[in-house]
Amino acid sequence: MAWNDPQWGKKNEGPPDLDELWRRFTARLKGLFGGRKTPGGNSGPNGFGAAGLGIVAAIIVAVWLASGFYIVNTGERGVVLRFGKFIETTQPGPNWHLPWPIESVQVVNIEQVRTVEIGYRNNVKNKMLKESLMLTDDENIIDIQFAVQYTLKDPEDYLFNNRSPDDAVRQVAESVMSEIVGKSKMDYVLYEGRADVAARATRHIQDALDRYKTGISISKVTMQNAQPPQEVQGAFDDAVKAGQDRERLKSEGQAYANDVIPKARGMAARLAEEAAGYKQSVIANAEGDASRFKQILVEYSKAPVVTRERMYQDMMQQVLSNTTKVLVDSSKGGNNLLYLPLDKLMHMSGQGTSPAPVMLDTTPKPGTAPTTQDDSHSRNTFRSRDREDRP
Numbered sequence: 001m002a003w004n005d006p007q008w009g010k011k012n013e014g015p016p017d018l019d020e021l022w023r024r025f026t027a028r029l030k031g032l033f034g035g036r037k038t039p040g041g042n043s044g045p046n047g048f049g050a051a052g053l054g055i056v057a058a059i060i061v062a063v064w065l066a067s068g069f070y071i072v073n074t075g076e077r078g079v080v081l082r083f084g085k086f087i088e089t090t091q092p093g094p095n096w097h098l099p100w101p102i103e104s105v106q107v108v109n110i111e112q113v114r115t116v117e118i119g120y121r122n123n124v125k126n127k128m129l130k131e132s133l134m135l136t137d138d139e140n141i142i143d144i145q146f147a148v149q150y151t152l153k154d155p156e157d158y159l160f161n162n163r164s165p166d167d168a169v170r171q172v173a174e175s176v177m178s179e180i181v182g183k184s185k186m187d188y189v190l191y192e193g194r195a196d197v198a199a200r201a202t203r204h205i206q207d208a209l210d211r212y213k214t215g216i217s218i219s220k221v222t223m224q225n226a227q228p229p230q231e232v233q234g235a236f237d238d239a240v241k242a243g244q245d246r247e248r249l250k251s252e253g254q255a256y257a258n259d260v261i262p263k264a265r266g267m268a269a270r271l272a273e274e275a276a277g278y279k280q281s282v283i284a285n286a287e288g289d290a291s292r293f294k295q296i297l298v299e300y301s302k303a304p305v306v307t308r309e310r311m312y313q314d315m316m317q318q319v320l321s322n323t324t325k326v327l328v329d330s331s332k333g334g335n336n337l338l339y340l341p342l343d344k345l346m347h348m349s350g351q352g353t354s355p356a357p358v359m360l361d362t363t364p365k366p367g368t369a370p371t372t373q374d375d376s377h378s379r380n381t382f383r384s385r386d387r388e389d390r391p
Contacts, residue, residue, distance in 0.1 A: 068099040075111035077155045080104075086156055108155040113219060116170045118177065119145035124225045133229065134178050140186040145224040146198070148173045148205065150216050157215030165214045169205075172212075173221070176204040186228075194223050 071094050072078045078090035082103045090105075097103040119132030124145050132143050148169060152158050162168050180200055181189055189197055198221045206218045228236040300307040 064099050068096050068103070070095055070097070070105055070107075072107060076107050076109050079106045079108060079155050079159060081106070086160060089155055106159065108152060108158065110152040110155060113149050113151055114166070116148045116150070116166065116173060117145075118148065118170060118174050119143075120224065131174055134181040136181055136186045136189060137183055138185050141229055142181065142186060142189060142226060143229050144177065144181065144189070144226045146173075146177065146201070147222045147224060149219040149222070151219055152215055153217040154215030157213045159215075161213045161215065165216060168212060168214055169209065169216060172208045173201070173205050176208065177201050180204070190226050190228075194226060198223050 070078065072090055072092045074092050076092060078095055080087045080090060080097050080103055082098070083101075087103070095105075097105055118128075120127050127143070127145065129143075132145050133141055134144055135141055150169060158165055177197075180197055184193060184197065202218050202221045205221065209216050209218070227233065296307065296311070
């Protein structure tokens with residue numbers, strides 16, 4: 001019965017006749033392939049024959065075979081299964097497999113970087129304390145969040161050796177990090193050893209996944225955050241500041257020591273060199289004086305009087321060279337006035353230049369007898385002049 005039949009849908013009418021519907025459908029197929037209808041609805045000798053069925057079957061087979069074509073993009077691999085069993089892995093490009101239900105294919109992206117987050121989800125503020133709290137070797141608790149990035153290196157192992165390889169990565173990463181943190185000091189994990197902890201975790205996670213044959217290659221382990229628990233953060237900050245002050249004071253003390261010690265060593269070396277030089281000078285002077293004394297002794301033994309007089313004159317020359325006194329022999333000039341530039345001599349003495357003393361020989365010549373009166377007069381005259389010239 002057709003849908004547009006006015007009798008369709010009446011309450012007293014029963015369900016449609018399935019035989020009638022089938023006869024109509026076969027009649028339409030026969031008309032499509034050139035068959036002739038008979039009054040009774042049955043096909044004649046030239047009706048729907050084997051050729052028509054063959055064409056239909058060929059079309060169905062062609063469509064079925066065409067469904068086996070598939071394309072694998074760059075960076076992907078196709079895993080072909082035959083009745084659920086692994087057959088082969090196909091490379092990027094167009095490929096073909098026996099259509100379903102004989103074979104099927106699973107396309108896996110092996111270059112996609114996948115990320116597993118441990119200790120947090122999507123944001124470091126959204127912490128998972130069950131995963132992030134770990135115990136260190138010095139019995140301190142730290143709150144650590146990190147991410148593991150990985151790619152696939154073997155699609156077959158990734159699909160068939162483990163039921164949930166992504167969860168396996170999470171569990172292995174958490175276990176490995178707990179082991180590494182448990183063997184390290186708190187300060188090492190929080191500060192200077194963060195890069196080393198991440199590198200060690202990368203190696204150990206990869207070794208564990210290789211033993212499980214997951215087909216996963218770890219690219220990088222990134223330390224997102226590592227800090228003490230929030231409840232003790234204030235006390236820990238105070239301890240960190242105290243440690244920093246200690247290191248600063250140690251550095252300042254070391255800098256002061258580095259500045260003072262070289263100076264002290266240089267001064268000690270200079271004093272040692274000066275002492276050695278003074279020692280050599282004293283020894284050389286003593287040896288020179290001893291040699292000079294021996295030479296004088298030899299000359300003195302040859303002419304004692306002359307040597308004694310010469311030594312006396314040398315000593316007087318040495319003593320009088322440091323004074324500004326001027327000796328004048330008044331016995332030679334009679335009453336003639338002798339002019340001496342005493343002001344200039346005193347001026348030269350004030351400038352630090354010692355004038356050469358003028359020494360006049362007052363020793364009487366042989367054959368002349370000096371008078372005591374003249375000598376006393378000369379001395380008195382000299383003394384009076386000396387008193388007048390004093391400032």
